[in-house]
Amino acid sequence: MRNMIPTDPSQILSLQTRIQDGDLVVVYERHDQMKPIKVTEGAVLQNRFGVFKHSDWIGKPFGCKVFSNKKGFVYLLAPTPELWTLVLSHRTQILYIADISFLIMYLEIVPGCLVLESGTGSGSLTTSLARAVAPMGHVYTFDFHEQRAASAREDFEKTGVNSLITVGVRDIQGEGFPDEFVGKADSAFLDLPQPWLAIPSVGKMLKPDGVLCSFSPCIEQVQRSCENLRTNFTDIRTFEVLLRTYEIKEVISESSQGDENVSFKSPPCKKRQHSTEKSSAINASATTTVMAKPCAETRGHTGYLTFARRNCFS
Known part of the structure; x- marks a missing residue:
């Protein structure tokens, strides 16, 4: 997070936007799977999405999407206090x-x-x-x-x-x-x-x-x-x-001979690829909508x- 919080009053609105060797980044896989990594030339990160070379990160902006050798991806975020x-x-x-x-x-x-x-x-x-x-x-x-x-x-x-x-x-x-x-x-x-x-x-x-x-x-x-x-x-x-958190889900409703079946479809957790393929077509009679419900694991x-x-x- 080098220079992310400037101490020079004249630079208070000037934030570093490019990742440099030695910087700390937050590797984001999903909202509940993040970890801090120090960027080091020659080092690699290995996870379920493949192998990521740190050298590919240097010079890229914070918030960018980077790809592994298997075309999986993660996001590189600035280590803000939050x-x-x-x-x-x-x-x-x-x-x-x-x-x-x-x-x-x-x-x-x-x-x-x-x-x-x-x-x-x-x-x-x-x-x-x-x-x-x-x-x-x-x-x-x-x-x-x-x-x-x-x-x-x-x-x-x-x-x-x-x-x-x-x-x-x-x-x-x-x-x-x-x-x-x-x-x-x-x-x-x-x-x-x-x-x-x-x-x-x-x-x-x-x-x-x-x-x-x-x-x-x-x-x-x-x-x-x-x-x-x-x-x-x-x-x-x-x-x-x-604090109460809500979970957003896609609801699939299928009509068959006058009966309506409703099921919740969670976001896919399979390995992500560079080109995301659409799932198989839903029955022509099916409709989808987005619904929100409280998360089961709300922090008390x-x-x-x-x-x-x-x-x-x-």
């Missing part, structure tokens, strides 16, 4: 797009903001925070686990956002945020087992009217956090973001997002 959230290595439980987009809006994060985060975890949210504060802002993220912090630094370098993120090793629950940030943070995010222990520190770090968000999987954590927030915070609100509860605004008079 896609990175779907393909990154899970060192911890991560936040997904629905929660991320919601909290960035409610934290009122804009370019130039200084954001504090604890803990870093797998870095799913951190990458999106970096893009939101670019090009002049910065994200300071902390994790008590040294190896997780080191792995996060490596990932941020891969995706090209390392200049916007500083990763620190620190027990925020026990020590609080460093004093160098007192009164300087525009917003703060907590993903901790006992967030109420860090709330007094966050109150000192935030500017007047700054916003805090705490993510908790259990309502008991939310209740205790809210009790501690009342001292220095106002406008305390908790949300649960639920992930956690609660509690927001609070630092009291200007505290």
Whole structure:
């Protein structure tokens, strides 16, 4: 993702569009089968669609379709924060797009903001925070686990956002945020087992009217956090973001002697070829239409997002 998030204000709308040797790309087979690959001259990718040469990718635009030796194909996508959230290595439980987009809006994060985060975890949210504060802002993220912090630094370098993120090793629950940030943070995010222990520190770090968000999987954590927030915070609100996905299918209706039979036809999962052949003709009396129905594996509860605004008079 080299230069995908420019740090020069004059280049904020200029994005790299061509794949170069050493770039990170997201190889897309289908919506639920993607993986990150570092483009390396001389290397190959082998999957069910054949053998793909990395050398054939260099110079092509992000989003292009590339073909294997067997004429199968995949798409090469830029590792945006949204896609990175779907393909990154899970060192911890991560936040997904629905929660991320919601909290960035409610934290009122804009370019130039200084954001504090604890803990870093797998870095799913951190990458999106970096893009939101670019090009002049910065994200300071902390994790008590040294190896997780080191792995996060490596990932941020891969995706090209390392200049916007500083990763620190620190027990925020026990020590609080460093004093160098007192009164300087525009917003703060907590993903901790006992967030109420860090709330007094966050109150000192935030500017007047700054916003805090705490993510908790259990309502008991939310209740205790809210009790501690009342001292220095106002406008305390908790949300649960639920996402429902729909599956689009082609419905085939066949009429025979006045009887109508209806069946669902899913998209083909067979190996794709360069020239896609049409399936055999449907009976002349058959009709097709497109229908939508909720996916059987809809993601349910992930956690609660509690927001609070630092009291200007505290």
